[in-house]
Amino acid sequence: MNLLITGGAGFIGSNLIHHVIDDARIVKLVNLDCLTYAGHPANLEKVSKHPKYVFEKVDLRDKAATLRVVEQHAITHVMHLAAESHVDRSITGPGDFIQTNIVGTFNLLEACREVWLNRQSATGNRQFRFHHVSTDEVYGSLGATGYFTETTPYAPNSPYSSSKASSDFLVRAYHHTYGLDTVITNCSNNYGPFQFPEKLIPVIIQNVLPHVPGYHYTTKWFVISAIAISPVVVLFCSASYLLIERPLIALGHQVSKRKVTSIVVQRDRRAASAI
Ligand SMILES: NC(=O)c1ccc[n+]([C@@H]2O[C@H](COP(=O)([O-])OP(=O)(O)OC[C@H]3O[C@@H](n4cnc5c(N)ncnc54)[C@H](O)[C@@H]3O)[C@@H](O)[C@H]2O)c1
Numbered sequence: 001m002n003l004l005i006t007g008g009a010g011f012i013g014s015n016l017i018h019h020v021i022d023d024a025r026i027v028k029l030v031n032l033d034c035l036t037y038a039g040h041p042a043n044l045e046k047v048s049k050h051p052k053y054v055f056e057k058v059d060l061r062d063k064a065a066t067l068r069v070v071e072q073h074a075i076t077h078v079m080h081l082a083a084e085s086h087v088d089r090s091i092t093g094p095g096d097f098i099q100t101n102i103v104g105t106f107n108l109l110e111a112c113r114e115v116w117l118n119r120q121s122a123t124g125n126r127q128f129r130f131h132h133v134s135t136d137e138v139y140g141s142l143g144a145t146g147y148f149t150e151t152t153p154y155a156p157n158s159p160y161s162s163s164k165a166s167s168d169f170l171v172r173a174y175h176h177t178y179g180l181d182t183v184i185t186n187c188s189n190n191y192g193p194f195q196f197p198e199k200l201i202p203v204i205i206q207n208v209l210p211h212v213p214g215y216h217y218t219t220k221w222f223v224i225s226a227i228a229i230s231p232v233v234v235l236f237c238s239a240s241y242l243l244i245e246r247p248l249i250a251l252g253h254q255v256s257k258r259k260v261t262s263i264v265v266q267r268d269r270r271a272a273s274a275i
Contacts, residue, residue, distance in 0.1 A: 001025055001026055001027065001076045001077045001127070002026075002027055002028045002030070002073055002074050002075050002076050002077070003020070003026050003028070003029050003030070003075070003076075003077045003078075003079065004030045004032060004069065004070065004073070004075040004077070004078045004079070005017060005029065005030070005031050005032070005078075005079045005081065006031075006032045006033065006060065006078070006079070006080045006081055006082035006108065007032075007033055007039070007080075007081035007082030007083060008031030008032070008033050008044065008055075008081070009031065009033040009035055009039035009040055009041055009043055009044060010033070010038050010039050010040075010043075010081065010082070010085070010194075010196075011038070011043075011190070011192070011194050011195045011196060012081055012133070012190055013031070013033070013081045013082070014040075014043035014044055014194045015192060015193065015194060016079065016081070017029065017031060017044060017047055017053075018046065018047060021047050021050055021052060021053060026052060027052065028052055028054060028073060029050075029052050029053050029054070030054045030055075030056055030069065030073045030075065031044070031053070031054070031055050031056065032056045032058050032060070032066070032069055032082065033055070033056075033057065033058075033082060034057060034058060034059035034060070034082075035057060036084070037196075038085065038086075038196050040194070041055075043194045054073065056069050059104075060082055060100060060103075060104030060105070060107055060108055061099050061100060061103055061104050061107065062107075063107040063110065063111075066104075066107045066108055066111045067107075067110070067111040067114060067115070069111070070108075070111040070112060070114075070115045071111070071114075071115050071119070075112075075115070076127055076128055076129075077128065077129050077130075077131075078108065078112060078129070078130045078131060079131045079133065080105065080108060080130065080131065080132050080133060081133045082100065082104065083100060083101050083104075083133075083164070083167075084096050084097045084100045084101055084160070084163070085160070086160070086196075087137070087158050087160045087161070089160075090158055090159035090160035090163070091158060091159065094159035094163075097159050097160055097163040098159075098163055100163075101160075101163035101164055101166070101167050102163050102166045102167055102170070105132070105167035105170055105171070106167075106170055109130070109170060109171065109174045109180070112128070112130055112174075112180060113174060113178055113180060116128045116180070117178060117179070117180070128180075128181055129181045129182070129183065130171065130174075130180055130181065130182045130183070131182075131183045131184075131185070132167065132168065132171040132182060132183070132184045132185070133185055133187070134164050134165075134167065134168050134184055134185060134186045134187075135161065135164050135186060135187065135188075136148050136186045136187060136188045137156065137157075137158070137160065137161035137164065138154050138155075138156050138161050138164055138165040138168060138186060139152045139153075139154065139155060139186070140154075140155030140156065140157050140161075141157065148186070154168075168184050168186075171184055172184065
């Protein structure tokens with residue numbers, strides 16, 4: 001397969017690329033990313049010279065450039081992660097979320113429709129798949145009990161989650177209207193290496209550590225956090241990649257933000273005192 005990963009310089013995308021690049025089924029792995037504040041080429045230093053790896057600095061809002069990438073690299077599978085992804089930023093500036101998450105997804109779907117259904121299928125190739133990586137935030141907020149399932153009604157509460165919900169509906173429509181082979185996943189929060197330090201767990205770590213005796217500012221926070229709690233992003237990458245081949249449903253176990261905060265605080269205190 002020629003796999004296109006969008007948003008590969010971001011947190012999950014870069015972990016995903018490291019996770020899958022040596023899979024023998026991948027002939028070429030193209031990373032499409034326009035490098036916003038959340039995209040860091042340094043995340044990909046280890047794979048930048050890999051013979052299968054190609055980086056395309058392209059903005060999904062540019063429809064022609066997006067089509068060019070899908071066509072030129074004869075892409076057969078897409079894992080679409082590129083997005084504006086931070087809820088707080090969507091409240092102060094929703095415009096980018098609409099443009100990237102909705103219009104950008106539309107441009108990518110159009111590129112795949114054009115190339116897969118009109119051009120490559122003329123050559124007899126029908127092995128395509130579009131995996132759209134979405135969020136559980138499209139379902140709104142959980143109460144004290146219960147969990148989201150595939151039948152939970154959509155109830156997005158922020159510009160971020162409503163833009164992701166809109167993109168889910170577009171992907172769904174391209175499947176039903178045009179027969180595009182699509183998969184949508186609505187995962188919950190991930191945590192791990194290369195995460196931009198504005199998200200929940202990194203924020204807690206940064207706020208707690210300066211108050212821990214023996215902590216030095218020269219110590220990189222993510223080293224400590226990597227000791228302190230195991231990253232869940234690796235699990236997410238494995239599960240997501242399986243979707244390229246076959247559907248998979250994973251049920252996890254739920255932890256409130258308050259509980260996450262208390263776990264991180266306790267473990268980081270222990271980890272820091274061991275330094
Ligand atoms: N991080 C989480 O816990 C979490 C949870 C649920 C769902 N998700 C979803 O997973 C995906 C990846 O999340 P993340 O945390 O890695 O995000 P991130 O913000 O770390 O990375 C996003 C990447 O997309 C790129 N990008 C943004 N706009 C672009 C555009 N217009 N064109 C091309 N590239 C663009 C950025 O440069 C960056 O590299 C997102 O779609 C997000 O909604 C994330």
